[in-house]
């Protein structure tokens with residue numbers, strides 16, 4: 001084990017390198033730029049391909065090309081840049097191109113407050129592109145976890161051939177903390193099978209093997225509706241439905257394996273805080289303080305935001321009296337919790353570009369208890 | 370297409386998607402001939418295209434790796450593939466709307482970086498696939514579905530644009546000049562750096578229809594009349610050059 005002192009953004013760069021990322025393209029935007037800056041230096045040392053592109057569309061577009069050329073590839077951005085990338089996120093979902101996009105969320109909408117924090121892109125991450133598709137979105141609460149989840153993001157992208165989004169926040173990106181780096185870390189590389197159909201499979205997991213350009217596979221990659229060998233089928237209803245269904249099911253049916261969370265004091269909790277990202281730090285502090293006062297309060301920390309932990313939320317909602325969701329947005333996850341929880345769900349929202357402090361959460365909780 | 374070019378076509382295809390009289394098929398055949406004469410191995414090549422009728426030239430027709438990207442985004446994807454695996458010979462084949470309008474920023478930046486790509490812009494002076502709307506290459510005064518009064522704007526000179534941006538090789542030919550065009554494609558494939566060829570390609574269905582040129586022969590004749598070589602253009606007055614399209618090489622860094 002080696003111990004470092006890094007910012008969240010630096011940890012993401014290091015996590016990517018550790019995961020085997022060797023292609024990075026990006027366009028500067030606060031508060032994400034340190035990821036790109038560090039990668040540009042580190043790739044020089046270790047031999048990766050770095051390019052600063054002319055915009056975010058070009059950045060993620062070139063990541064698509066690199067991924068099919070065999071790279072583990074990534075880009076990082078923040079709110080407005082993330083919006084520019086959305087068409088290509090849908091392209092990646094439809095072509096089953098593994099890639100990682102980091103969104104260091106800042107206060108929006110529009111240009112908003114570039115240097116201030118928010119978690120306002122959670123629904124954008126889920127619904128930003130056209131049509132029905134799935135992504136995987138992770139959300140770290142510490143610098144340590146920013147490192148670990150970046151590695152996990154690459155593993156999931158390779159395993160499920162899907163765009164994986166690391167939805168972190170300015171407060172994590174610029175936070176400096178100690179992190180421990182383990183020697184042994186499990187890495188996953190995309191499955192390959194010469195001659196196999198790259199866009200269809202009978203395997204239960206629904207993920208076909210993925211070939212690489214230059215191997216004589218004569219690949220047909222298109223985000224138009226296609227059959228299992230990539231031939232465009234733009235008016236066959238059955239093929240379209242089958243493809244869209246598989247793209248969704250390969251994530252939804254495997255969600256128990258994908259979804260990650262942490263439970264705190266949930267056994268007897270009548271009041272449950274569901275929290276994620278930086279806010280979860282304040283939430284846990286609050287929950288522990290109130291436990292000491294004898295309150296039957298617990299917390300669920302979401303490490304995966306998409307796919308959403310529907311079953312777990314349902315279970316918690318069946319046992320709790322009230323679920324409390326503090327967020328740095330206007331209630332994006334609270335709305336999702338309401339879809340599944342049968343109990344009362346209270347949304348506490350703060351959109352002032354600042355992190356939510358424990359005092360604020362305690363005050364809000366007291367008002368409802 | 371003579372059967373000796375068949376090896377470059379993806380097996381199983383029985384027809385192209387192009388309308389009768391479309392120039393994109395002629396361009397496709399000329400690219401095959403250029404590859405054949407250079408004895409290139411298609412397994413070491415990657416063909417990237419965007420969205421539009423021209424984007425369907427390589428995908429699915431070419432018996433090689435093909436990447437059919439989003440509208441306008443062929444060049445970034447080609448850049449990523451080439452940067453990560455420089456051993457690939459990467460050719461971009463797409464439409465004028467795709468490369469010059471929605472993807473115009475990528476075009477000039479790839480030229481500025483002198484990215485080692487061969488970019489073939491099939492220029493039919495219109496948006497073919499979406500039904501014949503005006504393009505940045507549509508001649509001034511021409512009629513389209515969105516310029517019923519005639520195009521009020523001047524067309525882009527794409528070769529000048531990429532030369533100014535730093536392209537190593539830039540040329541313009543019409544499919545009505547097949548031998549010169551094939552030679553140009555061969556040259557571009559052999560030159561390192563950013564190579565750009567604008568290929569005038571008739572679209573009787575969407576361009577011809579609105580400009581009293583609604584037969585394939587009409588659009589071919591129109592191009593033959595409109596395109597003149599650099600050499601011939603030298604002896605013409607500005608008045609005579611009005612409404613002409615000059616063909617030839619505009620920069621050739623390899624010479």
Ligand SMILES: Cc1ncc(C[n+]2csc(CCOP(=O)(O)OP(=O)(O)O)c2C)c(N)n1
Nearest residue numbers: 420421422423440464465466467496497498
């Ligand atoms: C983002 C986006 N906007 C618009 C379209 C619709 N569209 C498809 S092809 C096309 C124009 C293609 O024109 P060009 O590149 O000149 O190709 P051509 O069909 O003329 O060969 C447009 C606007 C699209 N597919 N994607």
Ligand code: SF4
Nearest residue numbers: 387388391422497572
């Ligand atoms: S619409 Fe025009 S460009 Fe498209 S296939 Fe027909 S003739 Fe060719």
Ligand SMILES: [Mg+2]
Nearest residue numbers: 464465493495
């Ligand atoms: Mg066109």
